[in-house]
Amino acid sequence: xxxxxxxxxxxxxxxxxxxxxxxxxxxxxxxxxxxxxxxxxxxxxxxxxxxxxxxxxxxxxxxxxxxxxxxxxxxxxxxxxxxxxxxxxxxxxxxxxxxxxxxxxxxxxxxxxxxxxxxxxxxxxxxxxxxxxxxxxxxxxxxxxxxxxxxxxxxxxxxxxxxxxxxxxxxxxxxxxxxxxxxxxxxxxxxxxxxxxxxxxxxxxxxxxxxxxxxxxxxxxxxxxxxxxxxxxxxxxxxxxxxxxxxxxxxxxxxxxxxxxxxxxxxxxxxxxxxxxxxxxxxxxxxxxxxxx
Numbered sequence: 001x002x003x004x005x006x007x008x009x010x011x012x013x014x015x016x017x018x019x020x021x022x023x024x025x026x027x028x029x030x031x032x033x034x035x036x037x038x039x040x041x042x043x044x045x046x047x048x049x050x051x052x053x054x055x056x057x058x059x060x061x062x063x064x065x066x067x068x069x070x071x072x073x074x075x076x077x078x079x080x081x082x083x084x085x086x087x088x089x090x091x092x093x094x095x096x097x098x099x100x101x102x103x104x105x106x107x108x109x110x111x112x113x114x115x116x117x118x119x120x121x122x123x124x125x126x127x128x129x130x131x132x133x134x135x136x137x138x139x140x141x142x143x144x145x146x147x148x149x150x151x152x153x154x155x156x157x158x159x160x161x162x163x164x165x166x167x168x169x170x171x172x173x174x175x176x177x178x179x180x181x182x183x184x185x186x187x188x189x190x191x192x193x194x195x196x197x198x199x200x201x202x203x204x205x206x207x208x209x210x211x212x213x214x215x216x217x218x219x220x221x222x223x224x225x226x227x228x229x230x231x232x233x234x235x236x237x238x239x240x241x242x243x244x245x246x247x248x249x250x251x252x253x254x255x256x257x258x259x260x261x262x263x264x265x266x267x268x269x270x271x272x273x274x275x276x277x278x279x280x281x282x283x284x285x286x287x288x289x290x291x292x293x
Contacts (some may be wrong), residue, residue, distance in 0.1 A: 012116045021198025046160035048186030053164025056122040059161045069234040094266040097139045102250030104128040127247040129161040144263040177242045186232035200254040204271040212272035242292035251277030
C-alpha cells in the first residue's frame with residue numbers, strides 16, 4: 001500500500017498538469033503550441049539543462065557511466081527499431097524515429113524530479129540531452145528523408161549541454177545573479193512542457209489505432225528491455241539505473257508528430273502512436289516506478 005501511494009504521489013502531478021492542458025483546449029481557450037514549444041525548447045529547457053549540469057554534485061564518474069549507458073541504449077534501440085520496421089514493412093520515415101525516441105522532456109524530467117529529487121533530475125537531464133542530440137540530428141535526417149546533419153549546431157540544447165558539461169568538469173559557477181536568472185527561467189520548463197503535452201494530445205486526430213496500440217506495446221517492451229540490460233551492464237547506481245529505464249521507456253513524444261507534419265511523413269499514423277503510447281503510459285509507468293523504487 002505504501003509503495004502504491006508513493007508511486008501515485010510521483011505520477012499524479014505529471015498527469016494532472018497534462019490534464020490541465022487537455023481541459024484548457026476542451027474549454028475552448030487559445031493555446032499556441034508552436035510558440036510555447038519554441039519558448040521551452042530554445043530558452044527554458046536549455047537553461048534547465050545548463051544549471052542542472054553546472055550545479056550537480058553527482059560524482060562525474062557516475063554521470064559519465066550514465067552517459068555511456070544512455071548513448072549505448074539509443075544506439076541499440078536504433079538498430080532494433082530499424083530491423084522491426086523492415087520486418088513489419090513499415091515506412092521508415094514515419095515509424096523509425098517514434099519507435100526510438102520517447103517523451104524524455106515533457107514526461108521524463110518531471111517524473112525523475114518527483115521520484116528522485118534533484119539528483120534524479122540531474123541524471124534525467126543527461127539522458128534527455130543525449131536523446132535530444134540524437135533526435136535532432138539522426139532523427140530529423142530520417143524523417144526528412146535525408147539532408148544535412150548540421151542542424152544540431154543550431155540547437156540551443158546542444159550548446160547548453162556542452163557548456164553545462166564544461167562548467168561541471170571545471171567546477172565553474174556563473175555569478176549568483178546570473179544563476180538565479182537562469183534557474184528561474186529553467187523552472188518554467190517542466191510545467192510548460194506538461195501542460196503543452198496535454199494540449200497537443202487533445203488536438204491530435206489519430207489514425208490506425210490498432211497498429212498504434214500494437215507498436216506501443218512493442219516499443220515499451222523493447223525500450224525497457226534494452227535500458228534494463230544496459231543499465232546493469234554499465235553497473236549504474238540505483239538512482240541512475242532507475243532514471244535510465246524511466247527515460248528510455250517514456251511514450252512517443254508530440255515532437256515526433258510535429259516533425260512528421262513538418263517534413264511530410266505520415267503524421268496521422270504518428271499521432272496514433274503518440275495517443276496510444278501516452279494512454280498506455282498511465283498504466284505502465286507506475287509499474288516501472290514500482291519495480292525500480
